Amino acid sequence: MFKSARIKLTAYYLLIIMAISGLFSTAVYRGLTSEVARGMRFQALRILPPGNNQEGKQSDGDEPRDTIFFGIPFPSDLHSFPPNFHKQIFDEAKRRIALQLILINAGILIISGASGYFLAGKTLKPIAEMVDKQKRFVSDASHELRTPLTSIKTEIEVALRSRKLNRKEARNILASNLEEVDKLKSLTDYFLSLSKYDDPNPKLTFERISVGRLIKESYIKLKPLAVEKKIKMIFKKNDIFIYANKTSLAELITILLDNAIKYSLPKGKIIVSVGWYNSRAIITVKDNGIGIKKEDLPFIFNRFYRAESSRSKNIAKGYGLGLSIAKRIVDFHKGTISVKSVYGKGSSFTVLLPKKVNLFS
Secondary structure (H helix, E strand, C coil): CHHHHHHHHHHHHHHHHHHHHHHHHHHHHHHHHHHHHHHHHHHHHHCCCCCCCCCCCCCCCCCCCCEEECCEEECCCHHHCCCCHHHHHHHHHHHHHHHHHHHHHHHHHHHHHHHHHHHHHHHHHHHHHHHHHHHHHHHHHHHHHHHHHHHHHHHHHHHHHCCCCCHHHHHHHHHHHHHHHHHHHHHHHHHHHHHHHHCCCCCCCCEEEEHHHHHHHHHHHHHHHHHHCCCEEEEECCCCEEEECHHHHHHHHHHHHHHHHHCCCCCCEEEEEEEEECCEEEEEEEECCCCCCHHHHHHCCCCCCCCCCCCCCCCCCCCCCHHHHHHHHHHHCCCEEEEEEECCCEEEEEEEEECCCCCCC
16 A cells, blocks of 8 residues: 555656756756857857958958857858758757757656655655554454453353353352453553543643652552552652643553552562652652563563563553553653663663653754
8 A cells, every 4th residue: 555655656756846847948948049049140140241351351360260059060151151051050959958958857857756756655654654553553452352342241141041040140240240341441541541642732731740749649549559469668759849741640650650569579669769860850660570571671662562471461460551651651741761670670660851841842
């Protein structure tokens, strides 16, 4: 599809360029032929008939010299011209001008064709990447949606076929279905977040907020998970203030804390620190959990990416969308996010955010 689109776009480029070149060449051809004709008439007027003792008389020792137009010599003595000589000279000059312009336009056609094909490829490349990305996203999303839907469908079908379904079994099926529905709701929430931050101009307001307070509020929401795994949370924070979108920054912190809790071993430790680094706010979330393998690090911010070897489903369930959303939130705030990890020893996520975001930079 994109190959044919690239060829069509190249053809459009060539059509525009050659139309301009053709108009320009026509104007040049008419201008040059007009100048040749004017020059020939001017030269003819300068040459007087033999016997004239004024301007047309050659001085002793002077030899008549031929005049050259576009490499074509013709005698300076007007009376030595054969019949139709002026017309022959003029026609030959026009042919040479036309030939040169044709060669120039042929060169423009070749160069423009190659350049247009290259530029068409550069123009369509982001679109092709976006379409491929969208296809992968739809495929991955369909796969993630299929699992809970299949589970719900299977349980309902089994329940309907059973003639001895009692109340307890029905409640268990409903509880299982509710769990799968919660998974679907969680997944759709992720999709909504992704679509919000994929918008090039999301309508989000910025305000002066306390980063330390946001971390505390996010931890309160996740505290039951930490308590369940007996994880100790250590805060090393300064009460720093930055201009940001409160909702999205709270979502970012929640994602990082939730990740740290999920992938920490029971009775583990998580250290959260906040401060300033080179006039930028720095947020660090460090855990001593299972860590991430070196070969997986470049891909952890990709959608639906889950390093099964290091972050097994047996340890934590997820869709591989959290860090992708976190990356988009950080990008929206003109910041950076990075990770350092040692497999089997833990991971450390670092976020750097400007004190005040310039949305137009």
